[in-house]
Amino acid sequence: MPTICSPLSGRVAAHCSSPDDSVSTGDPLLIVESMKMEIPVEAEAAGTVVRYLVEVGAEVTEGQPVVELR
Template sequence: MIRASMAGTVWKVLVKPGDAVVPGQDVVILESMKMEIPITAEVGGTVTAVKVGEGDFVNEGDVVVELG
């Protein structure tokens, strides 16, 4: 699971189910306090679910992407 590192609004989702992800790859971009904050994968895998959409608000620790 990839979790939000801080609270913010989802500005852009960069992956979709079925995509392969490598460690260090950006998967979601959050907007917080007029800054763009990338959320990156810490491990590799295949995206099984995207739990957020553009415009959604997330809190720190919320799951944004699930990997299988």
């Protein structure tokens, strides 16, 4: 299963889809807030969201897995 990782450290501000949702390449999966900016974490390939590995409000680090796709 492909795993999407956070490109930066910050706090998860929102999930943009739900498990079992289909996503296309470039679709936002979640929003990371860092330094008062909101940065979307996008799908790197088309697929289906299996699960989120982080909850809204959680702190994430650069390179941390955040979403599993299939």
